[in-house]
Amino acid sequence: MNKKKPTGLGKGIEALFQDNTVDTSKENVVEIKVSQIKPNPYQPRHRFDQKALEDLALSIKNSGVFQPIIVRQPDPEVAAYQLLTGERRLRASKIAQQKLIPAIIRDVNEEQMMEIAVLENLQREDLTTLEEAEAYNMLMTRLDLTQAQVAQRLGKSRPYIANYLRILGLPPEVKEMLEDHKLSMGQARTLLSVNRKPELIKLARKAVAESMTVRQLEQAAAKINGQNGTKKKRVQRKSPFVRASEGQLQEKFGTPVSIVNSTRKKGKGKIEIEYLSTADLNRILALLDVDLD
Structure with a gap:
């Protein structure tokens, strides 16, 4: 590219x-x-x-x-x-x-x-939430830009761009609810925290049917994920070096990157690169010089 x-x-x-x-x-x-x-x-x-x-x-x-x-x-x-x-x-x-x-x-x-x-x-604020997310993704994929570069060129913050791009990871049915203004941006972001797709869709339907607030959605999502306060997953503390490395990788790939150290064997671990759509995956593969053709 x-x-x-x-x-x-x-x-x-x-x-x-x-x-x-x-x-x-x-x-x-x-x-x-x-x-x-x-x-x-x-x-x-x-x-x-x-x-x-x-x-x-x-x-x-x-x-x-x-x-x-x-x-x-x-x-x-x-x-x-x-x-x-x-x-x-x-x-x-x-x-x-x-x-x-x-x-x-x-x-x-x-x-x-x-x-x-x-x-x-x-x-002119003419775009829906989904259209705005797709517009940012188009700029990244067509112009080979990172999230930070898109944010700079459009006068937005990088977290603002990242939050919109995450919306593209929602199931089609939930995207349609967002497009029809049945769900808000805040509700959509909360739904992304649900780990399983079938449960996410089910909760989205419930949110629309019961006019749930973002706070109510957060509580429902935490319960679905088994994080209702009775059992908390141990959070791995990362060194300043690891956090800095994650930041550099995120800038390079324009998407969230996580470095996870192995709890069993010292010196081992994995790097997780998040992609938001097929086009986003192709963009990342191109940055890695991976040609699947």
């Missing part, structure tokens, strides 16, 4: 991306055919309010599009533009059967296009 030198989002991003709060009147706005615009392949947002789109379509039909969309230079192979920002306006224009739409054309590379797609939605 080719390494890409990180380029902080804060450096020059204003010249590449401007949202509705920024004046674009000084830029050249052109009318381009709606049929010539391809969707942004890195758009992290999957769900759009159909009623809101129809309302916007009616407004566009009556008054036009006031804020131009932003597109990437045409693809030379298909002579089509790629959308950078303005997904809702483009979708609504299609519903309104508009043939033309005002646009600003910018020259950006693939990496910048991906970052802009994620940043725009994060700034």
Whole structure:
């Protein structure tokens, strides 16, 4: 996998991306055919309010599009533009059967296009919890970044990014509950502490049915895991060297890493590297130069 030198989002991003709060009147706005615009392949947002789109379509039909969309230079192979920002306006224009739409054309590379797609939605808080987690995972896997690098480029803390990435390890049924806003981020994180998948799903259903709080979920999860206070698992104390080594490995692989010393034989142990999805596993294997093809 080719390494890409990180380029902080804060450096020059204003010249590449401007949202509705920024004046674009000084830029050249052109009318381009709606049929010539391809969707942004890195758009992290999957769900759009159909009623809101129809309302916007009616407004566009009556008054036009006031804020131009932003597109990437045409693809030379298909002579089509790629959308950078303005997904809702483009979708609504299609519903309104508009043939033309005002646009600003910018020259950006693939990496910048991906970052802009994620940043725009994060700034407007348009993403669901799961979409946000998938967006961070996409940046890590496509741009070969660590959690720390993603956090730095998006102005987040590394634990914040790590907590969202862990959500991707939930079973599909539980992810759907999260996507439908039946579970909160706090509840989802608590459910991840349940060791067995069938028990996790069962507890998630119960949490939704009984409107359990995070505290109630924590107690239920501890009981399921046999950690109800009557028996506590002995915690292995780690030396400063081991903790420092874990930190360096976590930075390298961009995921939680644990070094566990053997309790039976001195000098032996194991290194556990956590992965959150098949794509994340492939990313880690690539860092280890493991080729399964």
